[in-house]
Structure formats: structure tokens, C-alpha cells
Amino acid sequence: MKKETKRFAILSIMIGLSLVLSYVDSLIPIVVTIPGIKLGLANIATIYVLYRLGIKEAIIVSILRVFLSALLFGTVVTLSYSIVGATLSLVIMIVFKRISSLHMITISILGAVMHNMGQIAVAMFIMSTKEIIYYLPILVITGVISGIGVGLLAILVLKYTQNIFHE
Amino acid sequence: MIRKYKKDIIFIVAILGVALLLFIVFQLTKKPGKYVVITQNGKEIAKYELNEDRQVSIPYQEGKYNVLVIRDQKAYISTATCPDQLCVKQRSISKVNETLVCLPNKMVVKVIGDEPPHVDIMSGKS
Structure with missing residues (x-):
């Protein structure tokens, strides 16, 4: 298969996968009951594409995931949350991947933490209640934990798909 | 192994440290409400x-x-x-x-x- 065709196929699969993952994410109940907490499973696909295909492709996957999942499962309100969260998270991951030699798991943690910070910022804005910032410490900590999990999963996916998607 | 990921560990500990510090500050500044x-x-x-x-x-x-x-x-x-x-x-x-x-x-x-x-x-x- 031609290289470009293969990249295009991987990209399409990952967009589909990230949509399914963000749906699964919304189904998983989380014990800690704080608004905005999610596992961020869709980030597995984003990180995979970022490391496997590149920055441009990761941006495409992120944008399409945000808009399509809002169209399929969300509302205008959830769209504003996920746009800000996804943008911040992707920007910080791209920047730190380029300028530092940090491990993939750390990059994933940064993405998750920034995503949560974005959620808090939007919540503060939408509800014009600055006290929502009190949720920040716990959201940072849960971001670190879920970031580690997502990072580990992304590493596994990269490892086990090496042969399938061999270029 | 640890030396290789020293930067990562410092990074994660720093993030958690800031979160913990914020949490303590937030807790200490709470007063009973009316x-x-x-x-x-x-x-x-x-x-x-x-x-x-x-x-x-x-x-x-x-x-x-x-x-x-x-x-x-x-x-x-x-x-x-x-x-x-x-x-x-x-x-x-x-x-x-x-x-x-x-x-x-x-x-x-x-x-x-x-x-x-x-x-x-x-x-x-x-």
C-alpha cells in the first residue's frame, strides 16, 4: 500500500476510535464527584497520532473529535467545555513534545492537567462563579492520575500496532 | 531507570506539589458561612x-x-x-x-x- 494511503487510513481509524473513546468516557461513572472529571480516554488516540503521524494530524483528530462528539452526544455547552479543554491540552502536549525530552507519560499528564484546567476556566466563565477554582487542586491531582493511565495505554497501543501499521 | 526519567519525576512532583499547596491554602482560608x-x-x-x-x-x-x-x-x-x-x-x-x-x-x-x-x-x- 502507498505510504500516503496508509497514513490516511490510520488517521481515519484514529478519528473513529477517539469518538468511540469519548463516548465510552462519558459512560464510565467516576467515584470522585466533581464536575468536569473525566478519564480522558480519547486522549489515547490523540497521543497515538501525535507520536505516530505528527502534529498536523493530531490537530485534525482533536478538532474532528470535539465537533463530531458534540454533534453526536453533546450540547452547545459541552462543546464549549471540550473546545477549550482539548485546545489547551493539545497545545501543551505539542509544545512540550517539541521543546523537551520528557517521557510520553509526562506529556500525557500535562495534557490531562491542562484539559482539566481548561474545564475549570470555562466553568468559571459560564457560571460566573470564581469559587469553582476551589476544585482546581483535586482536578490537577486526578489529571495526573488519569494522565498516567492514558499515557501507559498509548504506549501499549503504539507498541502492539507497530507490526500492523508497519510503513 | 530513575536517572533516565529524573526530569519527568521532578516535573510530576512539582505539579502535584503546586496542587497540594493550593489545596492547603484553600482549606486554611475557609470560614463558616451564614x-x-x-x-x-x-x-x-x-x-x-x-x-x-x-x-x-x-x-x-x-x-x-x-x-x-x-x-x-x-x-x-x-x-x-x-x-x-x-x-x-x-x-x-x-x-x-x-x-x-x-x-x-x-x-x-x-x-x-x-x-x-x-x-x-x-x-x-x-
């Missing part, structure tokens, strides 16, 4: 005293509401129509600036302290 203020869509719709036990239903849209209970100086949401039920699962609030948040119904219940909430800066009157 009133709860209910805001919906950013607008204040009601205010209740914390030392009066009561139960109020806060309507949002047709068929959507949250039930706020004030008991023993504490406020919590007992029933909600939102699908995630996060506000119901949150712990009861009683200290200044603590909040109960319901994202789907755009409702925030906030504890405030002694001070009158709407003081006119120019005249000093509420």
Missing part, C-alpha cells in the same frame, strides 16, 4: 439562611429541577433531574465560598459569610 446564595445561569435567584432548616426546589426548565436541603447549618442537594447526579453526590457545604455545582442545570449554590452581598461601592449602602 447564608447560601443560589445562582442560575450566572444570575442570583435566591438566598437562604444556613441556621434555618428548610427544603426548596429550584426549577430550571420544564421538568428539570434540583432540591436543596438546609439542615444543621449545612446545605446539600437531595434530588436532581440531571443525568450525572454529580451535585447529589457532592458533600454538604457549610464554609464560606464552598459551592455545590450542577453543570446540566447551570446552577451554583454558594455559601457566603456575614457581609451583606450587594454593597454599592459608591454609597456604601446595600
